[in-house]
Structure formats: C-alpha cells, structure tokens
Amino acid sequence: VFRIGEFSQIARVSGRLLRYYDSIGLLRPQHIDQQTGYRYYSAGQLQQLNRILALKDLGLTLDQIARMLDDKIDVAEIRGMLALKKAELEQSLSEEAARLRHIESRLTQIEERGNLGDYDVVMKSAPALPFLGIRAVYPTFGDAVATVRAVATAARTQLSAGAIANLTVVAHCDYVDEDLDLEIGVTLSRAVNRKVRVAASDSPGGELTLSELPAIERLATLVRSGPPEEGHLAFGKLGIWMEANGYRIDGRCREMFLDLPFQIPGQDTMTLEIQFPVAKAA
C-alpha cells in the first residue's frame, strides 16, 4: 500500500492528477485516513490507473472513461464508444491534413511574394435569402457595370433602407469578356411587395422580380476592394487557393457588394465579397 507520493512516482503521474481523479470519482484511493486525510493506494490500483491512462491516450474524455469503467456497461456500448471515437479521429485526421496543406501553401506564397498576400480566402456557408433582381445578357463588361449602378440607384431610391441587405451579382456564365449572363439585384432582410423599376439608357432596364437566392453549404469566399476592373486579380487568387487546397468549383459564382457602390459620383472603388460554391476535388 502506497502513499500518494510513492504511487505517483511509480505511475509517473502527478499527485494533483491522482487527487483530481479522486475528486471526480474516477479513481478513489483504496483507503483514506480519516484523521489526516492521507490517501493510500494499493498495488492493484495501478492497473486501474493504467487502464484510465490507456483510454485517455485514445483521446477519450474522462467522462467517457468513467462510463466505460462502470460495471453496469455492456460490451456493445464500449464498442460503440470506441467506434464513434474512431470516426472522430478519422475526421480530425483529414482536417489536420487539410490544415497542413493550407499552411504549406501559405509558406510557398511567402517564398514567392515575400508576404502573407493581400486577400484571405475563408470557407463559409450561406443561408437562403429573398432576392429582388433582374437577369439579362450583357454584351460587354461595361454594360453590366452600368446596370449594377442602375440597380443600386433604384434600390436606394425606391426601397426603404432597412429592407435592403446587399447588392448582389450572380453569374450564370463562366468568367468571360463579352455576352455576360448575369443576375443583378439586392438581397432583402425581409420580403417586400413593392415593385421596383430600373431605368437605364444604355443597358437592359425593366422590373426587378422577387426570387430566392439558394442556401449554399460550402463557399470559398474572398473580400476585395478596388475598382470593378480589378476583379480578375481576386478571381485568380481564388483559383490558386482552390487548387492548392484541393477544392473545385461547384456552382455559380456570386459577388456581394458590402458597400452600396457608386454613392459618391466619380468614385467607383467598392468592397465586395466573391463567393464560389466549392466541393472537394477528386
């Protein structure tokens, strides 16, 4: 029979750990002196402790271990807990591997460019949102920008400020230079019944119609600010990131303007979030 100091030396654990396990009822000493409060452990308890340590080493919590050491537990439940833990481990292993790839791509980026870069790609999910927009094919990039400007103006003048969430452009085509098939409109914080008309001299005008922007689970996003024509830089960055981190594009790109653009005449700098639905590459 050992005092806590000897026992902790034999077992190579701290006395604090033994007192803690006592306090939570995980490993009670064989005997406690009522006078002094001294804890006494038997040689056989080293086996109990070793079982605890072995299970802890598998990554189980002390609660789970206590459950597994309970006399009334049956084997099927033990097997179930281990199988669950195994699944968690496999999950976390693949996440760690992804993290490692991310960090490696950051490191090569630093080697090549000498800094952390201008933009950061972040994975998010997006909920479904009511969307008031208009879809059309725009001959040139400039035509599309003109309509963005017109929609921004229409939304600002014809909708109450509280109703608008964000000006958003949804691509229905790949990234091309002409004949762009786009949906341009605003997401709403709440549904509205007002009809909103867009007037524009040199681009398709008409009426915005209400639909829904679908929810998306896995979105690679990136925020950029600058003039409209610098968009391709950010797209390039996103492409590099996806390749380095094992994703592929899996849906239509969206651009969400965080500032309502073109509010100050002559200044066309804007901040927007580019969103790409992605899936794991094969």
Next chain:
Amino acid sequence: VFRIGEFSQIARVSGRLLRYYDSIGLLRPQHIDQQTGYRYYSAGQLQQLNRILALKDLGLTLDQIARMLDDKIDVAEIRGMLALKKAELEQSLSEEAARLRHIESRLTQIEERGNLGDYDVVMKSAPALPFLGIRAVYPTFGDAVATVRAVATAARTQLSAGAIANLTVVAHCDYVDEDLDLEIGVTLSRAVNRKVRVAASDSPGGELTLSELPAIERLATLVRSGPPEEGHLAFGKLGIWMEANGYRIDGRCREMFLDLPFQIPGQDTMTLEIQFPVAKAA
C-alpha cells in the same frame, strides 16, 4: 458601416466573437459610439476579420495571430511562426495516426475476446535509480524465483524500510526457459552504504553490489498480478500490443515488483510491472 449584428451576419461569426476580439484588441471596431457603446464596423474590416479567421484555421492561437498582424513584425518572423506551426501539425498528425492505430487494435481485440482485456499497456519514461543487486545465470526459472525470494528477505531484514523502493529483476537474456541471465536486486530511494548479503541454499548467494539502473525514455509497461509462472501471458500481450502499434523492443526487459513478494508464507501471488524499452518500428 455596419452594426455588430449585420457585420456578424455578413461574416458568419457570432456577435460574441466580435466583442471578444474587441476586448482582447485583436479586431477593434472602426468606431464606438460613446453614448450607447454600440460598435460600428466598416466593410474593409471584413478583410481584417477574414485574415484572422484564415490564420485561426491554420491552428494558430489568437496571441500568435495578433503577433502576425502587428505592423512591426518582419516577414522572416512570420515565416518562422508558420514553419513552427507546420512542424507541430506534422507531429500531431503522426500522433493522431498512432491513436487511430491504438483504437483499431482495441476494437479488433473486443471483437476477438469480447472485452477490453485484462491488462493495459502504457508508455512511460523512467529516471535513473540507484540499484543494489546481484547478477547470475540461473539454470531454471525456479532457481531464479528462489533468488528473488532470498533477495526480498535479505532486503527486508537488512535494510531500513525507507531506503527500499522496489524489488526489480533485469533480464540480460531473451525470454528463455533455462540458463537465465538475470540481475536481481532492489532500487533504492536513497543511496546506502551497508553491505547486504544474500544467503540461499539452492541458488547463487553472495553480496549485493551497488550500481545504477539507467534512465529510459520510452518504456512500454504493463502491470500484472498473479503467480510467477503466469508471466508469459503478460509478455505475449505486450508483444501483440507492440506489433499492433508499431513498436519494437529496444533494450533489456525489467520487472518491478510493486509488492515485496513472499511476505506471507505460502502465498506467492504478486503484482509487478513489466517494462520494455521500445523504439518505433521501421
């Protein structure tokens, strides 16, 4: 410019997180209303937040992130921090993989035997200890047991109780049935100068000599209790464990008796810890 609620929706993070980052100075809102305490964030701050989230995703702590976002940091230090984190990740990846192997071997064990088993193997390290012992070749297993008994008696009668730590047997041969080359003695909690003599009729007697049991970094250990002749069961268990978990034997085995054995005549049950120095298998 956004209130915390809108900003948190755009960024897909909780308001609490934003308040927390404000409180630790990691991401201060662009403006705080002195009257109401309301926090206001700019569109550009989404980029700062995204950088933070991207770095957090790499597994860096918020302290490290704050350091990396500091203006006064140079690129070499950033690279150093990432390289360090990369090394940590690789380390933890291999540990998780080991955990996964462990848990798989547990699961197959449950399939085969229907329970968690009798013994648990635990990895430890051992410090160097003063050792008072005698080395000899014993024709049979029984001869060795007789000397263990004699050494136990000699230690109990000729040494003060406080000086003895554990009765220990060190193997200098593989696990064989005859001509066992063993060192039998006691580890000491403090050095002693007394000469200790072993008297035994049917086994090598003589004088115990003082030496040092070397420290060992990686020890696979297992505690068993039972009669001496059941040792091979535990050895078999250890062998299976090592194979399943990717270790090989890397040194001489030791057995440490936790109870001084043979104290009660006729009862030869004992609790001992088997210790195998191991290394990762190739």
Next chain:
DNA sequence: TTGCTCCTCACGTCACGTGAGGTGGC
C-alpha cells in the same frame, strides 16, 4: 408603447498545473 438590437457582467467549459497557507510523521 412594443419589438428589436445592442450593451455589460459573469459563469461554464476541460483536465489539470501551480502556488498559497497550513498540518501530520519521523
């Protein structure tokens, strides 16, 4: 006035490590 959003505490988490301050045993 009624919701809605925002605010500031403050506790809880998980498995102990690390003192602080005090007492029994040789």
Next chain:
DNA sequence: TTGCTCCTCACGTCACGTGAGGTGGC
C-alpha cells in the same frame, strides 16, 4: 525541532457560448 510529505482551497488556462439583466432606436 527540522525537513519532508501530505492536505485543502483557489486561481489560471483558451476561446468563446450562453444566459441574466438592463438600455437605446424606430
């Protein structure tokens, strides 16, 4: 008597989540 070992609080950890209780703005 002097060390040594043991004891019981109690705070700190890390990055927030989750109420509690109260206030500004439309």
